[in-house]
Amino acid sequence: MPLTHTPAAPVGPAATAAPAPRHWLRAGWLMTASGWSANQYSSLLGAYRDHLGLTAATTTALFAVYVLGLIPALLLGGPLADRHGRRRVALTALAVSALATCLLMCGPVAPALLWPGRFLTGVGAGTLLTAGSVWIKELSTPPHGTAPTPGAAARRSGLFLSAGFATGGLAASLIAQWAPHPMVLAYVPHLVLSAAAALSAARAPETVPPRAPDGAAQERTAPAYRTPFRRLVLPVAPWVFAAPAIAFAVLPAQVDAGLHGWGTVYAGIVTAVTPGAGLLVAPLARRLSARHRLATAAAGLLVTAAGLLTGALAVAHAQPAVALLAAALIGAGYGLCVAYGLTEVGALAPPHHLARVTARFWAVCYLGFCTPYAVTLLGGAFSTATILTAVAVLALLTLAAVARPGARSSA
Secondary structure, three states: OOOOOOOOOOOOHHHHOOOOOOHHHHHHHHHHHHHHHHHOOHHHHHHHHHHHOOOHHHHHHHHHHHHHHHHHHHHHHHHHHHHHOHHHHHHHHHHHHHHHHHHHHOOOOOHHHHHHHHHHHHHHHHHHHHHHHHHHHHHHOOOOOOOOOHHHHHHHHHHHHHHHHHHHHHHHHHHHHHOOOHHHHOOHHHHHHHHHHHHHHOOOOOOOOOOOOOHHHHHHHHHHHHHHHHHHHOOOOOHHHHHHHHHHHOHHHHOHHHOOOOHHHHHHHHHHHHHHHHHHOHHHHHHHHHHOOOHHHHHHHHHHHHHHHHHHHHHHHOOHHHHHHHHHHHHHHHHHHHHHHHHHHHHHOOHHHHHHHHHHHHHHHHHHHHHHHHHHHHOOOOOHHHHHHHHHHHHHHHHHHHHOHHHHHHO
């Protein structure tokens, strides 16, 4: 009887080079849902003024009340994610975000529900940002993933978030422009995305045990990151969303005189162009961070200042096309600043403090969402173009403070 030959099992690298599972992709959709929930309202500001008769002050206040829910959630979400695990906290936050969207859908019949809806949107987004961004970073690195560098792992959450920002506002504006019941149907895509994100993330593994490590051991290592975080990261953090919030909530209303009924679609395009530009500069952010620690922050603040000055020009001459250019520049600045912040946090924070340090970074970032309300308040005394010019100067002063030799050497 002829002998049969059975091939030997492969040995060496060929036996162990199985592709690593991309669990971070499963969790990434949580960040996209978070960005979508935050920005779907932004492009509807004009529609709320037209259909519900809300004043500009009310719509911008609703824009800002989001921050009142978001910042406490960010600060609490970090310790919760460290103690109870990333997946449990992230999925709970996603459920809160979906509830908030349901309340916003009730706005046309009960406008008072817009306030708790926006507040809970902030609560859900804040908790999700903290738990989700840390979860993605941990799923990207061994033993769960094979990201080339810790910085690349940290930046992935920012890319997913930017994708949600870019698509959420545009989709809501297109629905509001042409669909019936615009203030209701504009929110349906977020509910669909949330359900899909929950199903996807449920299959991703947990990356931390449910109990926090020994507190005393944590505190002995914690002080090492505090000084560089305070001097190099926190000054840049507000600019992540300060200028984009101006692009979303201020520029469209200031240049819509010649749009002739297309204001809602134009606002949606602005909310897509701004974070979309942030996505496009991701390769540049990687190259800059490899060259110098502060290069990404410097470029981000310079481009942000250029975008604000371009926005001032657009407002002064009521030019929608110039305002779109300003939004693109502002978005590029946003992308560079958020990449810098997440990379620095990932490099500075010890693993047992990563969630809470990330939470502090996002909390300061989202203070920038109060900027449109401040612009509205100052609008009684100064022109919008003058205010935007002043904000651009503040961005340049921030760059000077971060780049000064004393700040770098002491950090």
